[in-house]
Amino acid sequence: MKSAMRMSACGLFALALVGLGACGGTDDRPATWSYVHAAIIAPNCTTSACHSELSKTAGLNFETPESAYIFLTGRVCDGTTGVEPPPRNFVTPFRPAESKLMYLLLGTELETMPPDVPLPEADIDLIERWILEGAQCN
Amino acid sequence: MQLRSWQKIALAAVMAAGVLATSRTARAYPQFQFSTGNTQCSLCHFSPVGGGLINAYGRYEAEATISRGGNGDFLHGLWEPPKWLHLGGDYRGAFLYKKVGVEPHDALFPMQADTYVNIEAGDFSFSGIVGLRAAAREPRPELHERIISREHYVMWRPKRTGPYVRAGRFFAPFGLRLPDHTAYILRYQGFNSLQETYGLSGGMVEKDWEAHVTGFGPAPFWRVGPKAWGGAGTYEHHIGKKAAVGAQAKVAASPEDTQYIAGGVGKVYIEPAKLLVLSEVDLGLQTFDADNSPSRKQLAAYLGLTYFPIQGIMVGTAVERYDEDLDIKDTERDSLNLTVQYFFRAHFELMLMGKLEAQDQDYGDPTVLGLAMLHYYL
Numbered sequence: 383m384k385s386a387m388r389m390s391a392c393g394l395f396a397l398a399l400v401g402l403g404a405c406g407g408t409d410d411r412p413a414t415w416s417y418v419h420a421a422i423i424a425p426n427c428t429t430s431a432c433h434s435e436l437s438k439t440a441g442l443n444f445e446t447p448e449s450a451y452i453f454l455t456g457r458v459c460d461g462t463t464g465v466e467p468p469p470r471n472f473v474t475p476f477r478p479a480e481s482k483l484m485y486l487l488l489g490t491e492l493e494t495m496p497p498d499v500p501l502p503e504a505d506i507d508l509i510e511r512w513i514l515e516g517a518q519c520n
Numbered sequence: 521m522q523l524r525s526w527q528k529i530a531l532a533a534v535m536a537a538g539v540l541a542t543s544r545t546a547r548a549y550p551q552f553q554f555s556t557g558n559t560q561c562s563l564c565h566f567s568p569v570g571g572g573l574i575n576a577y578g579r580y581e582a583e584a585t586i587s588r589g590g591n592g593d594f595l596h597g598l599w600e601p602p603k604w605l606h607l608g609g610d611y612r613g614a615f616l617y618k619k620v621g622v623e624p625h626d627a628l629f630p631m632q633a634d635t636y637v638n639i640e641a642g643d644f645s646f647s648g649i650v651g652l653r654a655a656a657r658e659p660r661p662e663l664h665e666r667i668i669s670r671e672h673y674v675m676w677r678p679k680r681t682g683p684y685v686r687a688g689r690f691f692a693p694f695g696l697r698l699p700d701h702t703a704y705i706l707r708y709q710g711f712n713s714l715q716e717t718y719g720l721s722g723g724m725v726e727k728d729w730e731a732h733v734t735g736f737g738p739a740p741f742w743r744v745g746p747k748a749w750g751g752a753g754t755y756e757h758h759i760g761k762k763a764a765v766g767a768q769a770k771v772a773a774s775p776e777d778t779q780y781i782a783g784g785v786g787k788v789y790i791e792p793a794k795l796l797v798l799s800e801v802d803l804g805l806q807t808f809d810a811d812n813s814p815s816r817k818q819l820a821a822y823l824g825l826t827y828f829p830i831q832g833i834m835v836g837t838a839v840e841r842y843d844e845d846l847d848i849k850d851t852e853r854d855s856l857n858l859t860v861q862y863f864f865r866a867h868f869e870l871m872l873m874g875k876l877e878a879q880d881q882d883y884g885d886p887t888v889l890g891l892a893m894l895h896y897y898l
Contacts, residue, residue, distance in 0.1 A: 429707070
């Protein structure tokens with residue numbers, strides 16, 4: 383009975399870690415804004431205590447793709463410039479080395495974002511690819 | 521009972537302290553479910569799924585079996601509210617040290633200040649939590665803009681066991697309800713701080729099992745919480761008085777994506793060793809509305825061990841894994857934490873925690889977090 387109980391507590395965990403946690407292939411995800419926002423920005427940055435519409439930590443609201451695009455690039459999706467609030471050089475299209483966002487994600491020279499645990503390298507690479515391809519609102 | 525003037529001042533000071541700090545999650549410790557000899561969370565809490573305000577029995581348990589003594593009653597027994605009114609609160613302050621990236625950081629900050637109220641009227645009750653949401657960075661919002669109610673609901677429950685229905689704002693019951701909102705099974709599955717949803721929930725709590733079903737949606741008038749619509753269900757079956765297995769599932773559809781999660785939990789208290797095992801594994805499928813965006817399969821897992829060397833002390837360790845896309849290499853993160861909790865008197869807890877987190881199985885350069893926390897419940 384006791385051994386059965388122990389197995390019930392640990393079996394699922396071990397099975398999942400060993401059997402499922404170790405797989406993974408090459409990254410062919412699209413470097414589009416719609417995917418980057420939904421798959422990376424929203425789950426990692428817009429929880430209610432951080433860059434949500436409610437909290438707007440540091441004045442940044444990343445909750446919707448449209449608002450996040452404005453705050454990161456200083457442009458609206460139709461290409462208009464000069465919107466408020468002004469851009470803070472978070473993203474310079476085609477130039478990840480000149481984009482503050484990359485330094486925040488990598489935690490080099492600036493405080494790491496997210497502040498508790500960095501993004502996986504694959505996600506940072508995908509965001510870099512999005513910037514290299516022009517940081518379009520696609 | 522008339523309050524003396526110093527008691528009124530003490531009460532006012534405690535309430536003021538509550539308003540001046542910040543609001544975080546207020547879940548209970550699932551470690552007490554089997555280790556104290558109780559099988560149901562609702563035995564000690566007003567909520568049918570545990571967490572938040574504790575009832576008279578919970579206050580007794582806190583002083584008699586969990587802490588190193590003291591008076592667990594509201595305000596330490598200085599004042600007893602009328603039978604229909606129940607009050608309480610959780611207040612936490614913490615010192616945090618972390619090293620993420622190149623520069624270490626430390627901070628002393630108010631972690632939680634939630635004041636609870638429960639009003640009973642026959643088979644019906646109202647429960648509410650009021651606190652302040654965190655505002656760690658500039659520009660900080662005005663104090664009045666930070667006041668928030670994470671939970672408020674009306675509930676029909678004729679008895680402590682049996683059926684119940686509640687409507688309002690609360691977390692849909694799902695899996696292990698851990699107090700640490702940064703646990704991967706919470707943080708990455710829609711149960712992070714301030715992500716309570718509005719919904720209608722019903723369930724049954726019986727001696728040997730409990731089941732809860734919830735339909736939820738975004739806030740009707742306010743800008744709080746997730747924008748997703750969905751449903752969740754959780755079932756737990758007790759094996760004797762020292763173990764349980766369960767299953768849970770959730771669907772949440774937002775304007776950008778839909779997330780499907782299903783998993784199981786296992787709990788066992790090995791009494792001779794004074795060791796409690798808590799585990800949860802969830803598998804997820806996330807689909808995206810945008811064209812040419814591939815769906816992704818996800819994994820969230822938690823395994824925790826808690827040792828109770830003597831009354832009043834808990835020593836715990838836990839390992840976690842979250843993989844946001846099982847089809848892509850290097851998207852997993854792992855954590856290992858060690859926690860010591862000392863309940864030196866009823867109402868008080870001192871916690872020390874150390875946590876290491878690693879990305880992409882790069883265990884040689886982990887993120888380091890240390891936390892010392894003082895917790896007082898009213």
